Amino acid sequence: MENTKPLLSVRDLKVYFDLDEGTVKSVDGISFDAYEGKVVGIVGESGCGKSVTMKSILRIVEKPGRIVEGDILLQKRDNPDEYLNLVKMKENGKEIRAVRGGEIALIPQEPMSAFSPIHTIGDQITEAILLHNPVDKEEARRICIESLKSVGMSMPEKRLDSYSWQLSGGLRQRAIIAMALVCKPRLLIADEPTTALDVTIQAQILELIKDLQEKTGVAVLHFVKVLNKQFKSNIRFFKIGCPPYKATETLLDAICKAVVIQPILSFHIGQHLTEFFREQKSIAF
Secondary structure (H helix, E strand, O other): OOOOOOOEEEEEEEEEEEEOOEEEEEEEEEEEEEOOOOEEEEEEOOOOOHHHHHHHHHOOOOOOEEEEEEEEEEEOOOOOOOEEEHHHOOOOOHHHHHHEOOOEEEEOOOHHHHOOOOOEHHHHHHHHHHHHOOOOHHHHHHHHHHHHHHOOOOOHHHHOOOEHHHOOHHHHHHHHHHHHHOOOOOEEEEEOOOOOOOHHHHHHHHHHHHHHHHHHOOEEEEEEOEEEHHHOOOEEEEEOOEEEEEOOHHHHHHHHHHOOOOOOOEEEOOHHHHHHHHHOHHHEO
């Protein structure tokens, strides 16, 4: 029987930063759901709170940032009727560390800074495997090779012993995706995963994420400044100083047909578009 309850439910989340100049309300009362096997797109300009929302889910918001209100509910793997409230977990506690990587994984914006430059990508991926799975080093290495193969990495046995700075931008991004998916998480957070790549490689990586999502059934939270046609099924628009809005499927289809930019078929959210959503009370949530 298909699970109709949300895998992740964010409710009235507020994240503030207390600075000498005053309090910055970076995230001020957002709510959304993510379902198993589905994609949620979070689209908005720089500074609108996308990354802070992502970090709040993983409980890695840097000080002086703090979650002042709201709930982040993650459905239990063994009991769909019960939820874990991630907000109530200690930031460095055993519970949330089990969630990071094991239940929720992250594809960061820049894999060059995400990978350690003094350890091979194989060492870093196998470390994640050993942390979340009861396997030995030999089995972890085999799983790592299979994971690199699954993301289209050429010569995975050789790449396993490479350092991140020895790989091209596209290969680094594939390696970080392999690392994110290696422990079979139920939710994948893609935080602007193609920002540092050229347009041709962007298209390949977006198609890869889409294909892996369809094959594995993982839920995806896709945080972007640019809306991609591949992930247009469920979109929330963020704008500084405004509540988030949900765009209808019909509206998104019309926009994507009107603005065709090959090969990724995408458009930039301009001031006129976000102002339009701000005025549409019928699609606010």
